[in-house]
Amino acid sequence: DTGVSQDPRHKITKRGQNVTFRCDPISEHNRLYWYRQTLGQGPEFLTYFQNEAQLEKSRLLSDRFSAERPKGSFSTLEIQRTEQGDSAMYLCASSLGLGGGAFFGQGTRLTVV
Amino acid sequence: TQLLEQSPQFLSIQEGENLTVYCNSSSVFSSLQWYRQEPGEGPVLLVTVVTGGEVKKLKRLTFQFGDARKDSSLHITAAQPGDTGLYLCAGDSGGYQKVTFGTGTKLQVIP
Numbered sequence: 274d275t276g277v278s279q280d281p282r283h284k285i286t287k288r289g290q291n292v293t294f295r296c297d298p299i300s301e302h303n304r305l306y307w308y309r310q311t312l313g314q315g316p317e318f319l320t321y322f323q324n325e326a327q328l329e330k331s332r333l334l335s336d337r338f339s340a341e342r343p344k345g346s347f348s349t350l351e352i353q354r355t356e357q358g359d360s361a362m363y364l365c366a367s368s369l370g371l372g373g374g375a376f377f378g379q380g381t382r383l384t385v386v
Numbered sequence: 387t388q389l390l391e392q393s394p395q396f397l398s399i400q401e402g403e404n405l406t407v408y409c410n411s412s413s414v415f416s417s418l419q420w421y422r423q424e425p426g427e428g429p430v431l432l433v434t435v436v437t438g439g440e441v442k443k444l445k446r447l448t449f450q451f452g453d454a455r456k457d458s459s460l461h462i463t464a465a466q467p468g469d470t471g472l473y474l475c476a477g478d479s480g481g482y483q484k485v486t487f488g489t490g491t492k493l494q495v496i497p
Contacts, residue, residue, distance in 0.1 A: 364428055
């Protein structure tokens, strides 16, 4: 297992377009997190899953954002009608959910022009 | 809502100096993690501390978990330019609680 994998690493899109990111967690990890991070700041929680169940979604997340983890393995994060303010690094992490911490992917850098 | 406050937010020091970064919360965590992040990359897990009062060492880095498991510190001895980065603490309460991240400490070590 090579760790948490995110695809794509970089995405440039025009304002108003939809984008979808994928995250493949560490295989035995049942918990998967999505975070957003802007330059120099700590990761901002978006949502997380325990297996296929979405347990919590940040109130900061508008209706344009949706995340799925259909089979409890990989996850997708979709942003509809992108805005310039959506430009950020989107990080995915996974964990066993046993208090041992989370492991991160390398992130997807989104630029909305 | 669980909050983790890190201090200082920014630190610029000369190579060879020592430094300490603090991570404080009013919440109790079952474990606490420290991460280091370089620009354009995801955070990399450095250490997990689990037991109150626990001290872990990773080369020139020393991590301590507070007795009450609400706070932690990271001490770097003889800092080097390669230590430059964003240091993040994160608390994991276990159960169905999410991992909560601190506000981050941006460290710059000047050669």
